[in-house]
Structure formats: structure tokens, C-alpha cells
Amino acid sequence: MTTSTPRFRLGRLLVAGCLLLAGSLPLAAADNPTPAQQQAERQQTQPGNNAPVWREVRSGDSFFTTNRGPEAGVLIQSEGDTWRHLRNGPVTFYGGILLMLVAAAILVFYKIKGPLTLHDAPTGRLIQRFPRYERVVHWLTAGSFVILAVTGLTMLFGKHVMIPVIGHSLFGYLMVLGKNVHNFVGPLFAASLLAMIVIWARDNVWQNIDALWIRKAGGLITGEHVPSGRFNFGEKTWFWIGVTILGLTVSISGFFMNFPNFDQTRNDMQIANIVHSVSAIVMLLLAFGHIYMGTIGAHGAFDSMKTGYVDETWAREHHEQWYNDVKAGKSGHPQG
């Protein structure tokens, strides 16, 4: 067919246009030479001007070296400076202030309100609240948490708080121990944390009775006993935000730093360090509340986790729904 309709001509024009565009692509690439090409060219046009090299060095890329150390090919990394100022600045300053403020606030609350006590006399009849495996998991998590908290806090604040008192040498020796304890107990905490999430997740689901607890603020101010299931809404908040979210965040970011043998970069570990310290401090703030309620804040609470048993009066006044369920022969776990 030799006739050429306008439509056919348009098609040929499009094809030609595409070919032209495709042909121009290598030209466009030549406009953006690699830094190495730029440097080679610069040596011809302006010998001694090494600007392309310094631009490359500044980018933080890795270059050739016979050294086999981690990131040895990187000449300069500027993220370390950002990390230094975040850690030594806001994390240390605001973290320290918050820890002192919350601890002080809890003490003041205790001085003013005193502990939660039972309204009625104990019956003397005991009812099982925590079976042995739950107590083992709880104390494994709690024990490792306290060890990690003490060693971790020393890592961040010891320089400012302890060195002026006990001096550099003793502090150094203690910290050699502290750091190794922190690094080896960490994985134990992570494992017991996972076990804890598994065994208590079903008891911490939302129940309609929790709305009542929120409305009355748990009776913390009025002192009245608000009915709840096996765990009240306060305990559930601690479980989901403190234990689950923050606990997992702390564990995962901890693994990044504790096992540097997976080729992670300094930048990865700087980010992990900031995430780790911030979430650990927030978790500790919440833990202050939990430890307070579990020890001096509420009579009978510590014994329940120590022995596994509570008095029936305690069960009825603190966890009425759970008490009724258990009395009725049910499991006590929230029913779907």
C-alpha cells in the first residue's frame, strides 16, 4: 500500500518521535557523569581542584580500603554528631527530669492518699489468682526488668550522678560488670516478655465493665472499689502500652545494639540507641506506677503475686466480676 492517509502519517510521526526520544536517552545520561568521571574530567580542566572527591567523601559513601573493619571504607560520618547531641541533650535532660518528677509525684500521692485498703474484714478464705507458671513468668520479667533498668540508668546517668560520688575507677569497674549484665540479661527479658504477652493477652481484652473503671478513674481518687474482670483497665493499659508496645520496642531496638554482628551500620545503632533509651524511660515511668500499686499502693496486691492467692474479700472488692465468675465455677478469663 503506497497511499498515505493522514492517519497513517500521524502513526509514522509518532514512531519517529519515540525513536528520537529513545535516541536522546544516552545523551541525557552523559549530562550526569558519575563523581569518578567528574573528578577525572576536573583533573584535565582544573588540575588540583578536587571538589568532586570531597563531595563524594561528604556523602558518607564507602570507598576502597584494605582495612576489613566495619564501615572502614567510609571516611566520615556526620550522623554521629546528631546522635551525640540527641543523647547527651534532650534524652538525658528530659529523661532525668521526668523520672524524678514521676517518682516524686507517686510519693506525694502516697503521702496524701495512703494505700488502698480493704473496706470489709478479710474472710480468711483464699482464692487462687495466679497459678505458678504465671508467677514464674511475672518474676522472670520483673526481675530482669529491674536489673536492666538499674544498669541501663547507670549507663545514661551514672556519669553525672555516680562518678562525682564514687569516682572514676570504681565506677569503671562496676560498669564493666553492669554493661555485660545488661547485655546478657536483655535477651532473657525479651524471652520472658514474649511469654508474658502470650499468657495474659486473653485476660487483657476490652470488657464493657472497663468503661465504668475509666468513668470512675479506677477509684484512685475517691477510694471506692470499682468492679472489674480479672484485670482492671489500669492493668490493661500497663499491659498493652507498657509491656507489649514499649517492651517489644525496647527488646527489638536492644537486639540491634546487642548483636552488632549482623552488618548493621553505625547509623542503625544510633537510631536504635535513641529509640531504646526513649522507650525504656517511658516504660520505666509507667513501671513506677505498676510497682507502686503492686507493693505499697494496694494492700494484698504483692501477696497475690508472691503466693498466688488472695483473700475472697480482696477479690470481691478489687475484681468483682472475676470473683463472681470464679465463684460460679467459670474460668475467670474474659468470655468472648
Place this chain on the structure above:
Amino acid sequence: MARMKFLCDTERCIECNGCVTACKNENETPWGVNRRRVVTVNDGVPGEKSVSVACMHCSDAPCMAVCPTDCFYKTEEGVVLHNKDACIGCGYCFFACPFGAPQFPNGPAAFGVRGKMDKCTFCAGGPEENGSKAEFEKYGRNRLAEGKLPLCAEMCSTKALLAGDAPVVSDIYRERVARRGKAGEAWGWNTAYGKPEQAQERTQERAREQNREGAK
């Protein structure tokens, strides 16, 4: 009092790694620990540049600032040293250092068991008695106490690597730059010594430099 600094002239460095070997031999550092390394940018391409880098003994040293046990100290000559007895091997100095200077004998080991940090001492040893056996075993040779400069720079075949009092080092370098009329980047100096807080230190150095000029 002198202010010790390193300077690597990239127009002269030929990537022979002599400084790396000299350092390793003089200080008898453990396997895997290289206090100094040479990095080549655009290796094999015309115009490639090599830089020999170790601890720069920064004015406002980040390692010093982040160390949880505060085991670093600065000598009167501006050399950043550390006390290995107080080092816990946490790796924070390595996170913070712009130059990748801190080294660990066990490398990035599981459970963070890196061992005591090791880095360039500007051949100035550590807190132990100068020239003692204990000092040598932990930190290597204390050449500064013997009136000698770091061996890496002393051994440098092209005199690309300069070590010594800042005004002297700058003088040599300035003369070179003036003679060749180009390539005047003293690499790393801005990061290591260029922070605003060190303005006073730099003024003092300049004054000492002018005194030297006057004495000539």
C-alpha cells in the same frame, strides 16, 4: 604548649599503607585492630585520591562526650587518650566518631562483647607511667614522652602524613599549597578542630604561629 594535630596531604598520599604497617608494628596492636587506615576515593580512575585516617584528636571530641564511664581524657598537648581499665566496650565512641577511629579487638561480637576499645594515641601511650611495660601492653609505644612524633607520619615516604604541633604542620602545608597554587583542603580539619567553641584555641594557635614567623 603544643597542640598536636594530624594532616594528610591528599596530593601526596600514594596509598602505600606504610603508615598502617608502621603503626601496627610500633604499637603491636592485636589482630584485627588497625588504628590507622588508608581509604582511596575513585580507586583506579584518573584523579583518584587517597586519605590516611586515624583518630584526629578532635578539639571537642565526640567520643569523650558520649562515653558512659567518662574514660577519656585530653593531654596538655591536645591528644585524646583513654583509660582502658574503665572502658566497658559499649561502642558508643564508635557510634559518635566521625572518622571511624575507635577499634575493638573482638570486632562487632554478639552480646556486644567487643573488648576494650583501642585507638590511635598519637603515640602518646595512656594513663600508666610513661614508657612502662603496662602502658606498652595496653596502649602501645609512648614516643611523645621520648620526644619523638608518631611513627606513621615519621615513616611516611612521601611526607603526605604530617603530625605535630598545629602551627608547624599548618606552616608546612601552607607552603606546599602556595608552591603548587592549589589543592589546599586540609581534610577533616573542619570536623575535628573547626567548631565555633574552639575559636579561642585557634586564636592562640595563630598567635603562636605569628611568633614563629617573627622568630625566623
